[in-house]
Amino acid sequence: MKIHEELIELATRYSLKEKALAMVVKVLDSSIEADKELGIDFLEGNNKEDLTFEFGRFEFRIDKGNHCKLVTIIDIYSAKIDRSNYDLPVGYYEVWTDMDGEPLDHFLIFDWSPLTLNMNHHIEQINSTVPLRYFKRNILQYEFTTYVNHVIALSQGKQYVMAMAFVRRSLDFLESNDRKEIDETYLIHCQDLFKNLYQFVINNNLVDFDRLSESRIRERLF
Incomplete structure (x- = not known):
């Protein structure tokens, strides 16, 4: 056995x-x-x-x-x-x-x-696990890492509509490429950020719900 x-x-x-x-x-x-x-x-x-x-x-x-x-x-x-x-x-x-x-x-x-957005926690987790080579423009992971950084910067600036747009692009990237290309621990922390941000904007009515539904963000995150 x-x-x-x-x-x-x-x-x-x-x-x-x-x-x-x-x-x-x-x-x-x-x-x-x-x-x-x-x-x-x-x-x-x-x-x-x-x-x-x-x-x-x-x-x-x-x-x-x-x-x-x-x-x-x-x-x-x-x-x-x-x-x-x-x-x-x-x-x-x-x-x-x-x-x-x-x-x-x-x-x-x-x-x-889910009722709050602890961005500092997410930044700390992501920064401690992102492989530094992902910041080189000539590799596949650069695109994903750029999207994640845009999500963080836009969220800090309270530009939630655009932040969720880059969450959608991040999920599109993961669907179009092999997830194994992204470091597993780094990806987990990025997805935690996406989930928390999604729940935050929904619970506080910060982004049109129908727009998020059209992008299938909820179905792809949970």
């Missing part, structure tokens, strides 16, 4: 997915009540009724002490933030168990960043 098949067998034997889905609501309720006693709104003004929970994936992790654990991740979505017909990811619930299915730890994380 292959390793991934063994891990799936363990996850099934210990009902990790089912247990995590059952626990996430209980943990959420406990967190809401605990923060309420402190005068804090755990959901930051958002409604629990708008949230949905779906199994995301299993992960197998080995730490530096060679300790192994199975990780079950439940994705959390909100149906009320985005104006489109898609639910929007706003967090996740992560459960750690040992190889015998015994619980080790768990984490409930929310990220309401």
Whole structure:
């Protein structure tokens, strides 16, 4: 039996997915009540009724002490933030168990960043991973990197219509060329920027929704 098949067998034997889905609501309720006693709104003004929970994936992790654990991740979505017909990811619930299915730890994380645009974070992530050779004009990646830089500059200048136009050009480039030509980590951070920017302009009604729909930006990003 292959390793991934063994891990799936363990996850099934210990009902990790089912247990995590059952626990996430209980943990959420406990967190809401605990923060309420402190005068804090755990959901930051958002409604629990708008949230949905779906199994995301299993992960197998080995730490530096060679300790192994199975990780079950439940994705959390909100149906009320985005104006489109898609639910929007706003967090996740992560459960750690040992190889015998015994619980080790768990984490409930929310990220309401689709309501904000943390451009400095995206710039830091992209600048730390872009290969410097991509700035040479005689290579394929130069075109994509130029589009990404235009997205950043236009967003900083609050020129969101043009910024989304260069998101569209970036996606057109990726469809016309082999994605493997772009460094994987750099591409992930670029796509994170595109997704956050898309959600930001939609949620704040900064760009005509029909125009974005015609460009199929949402379908190509998510």
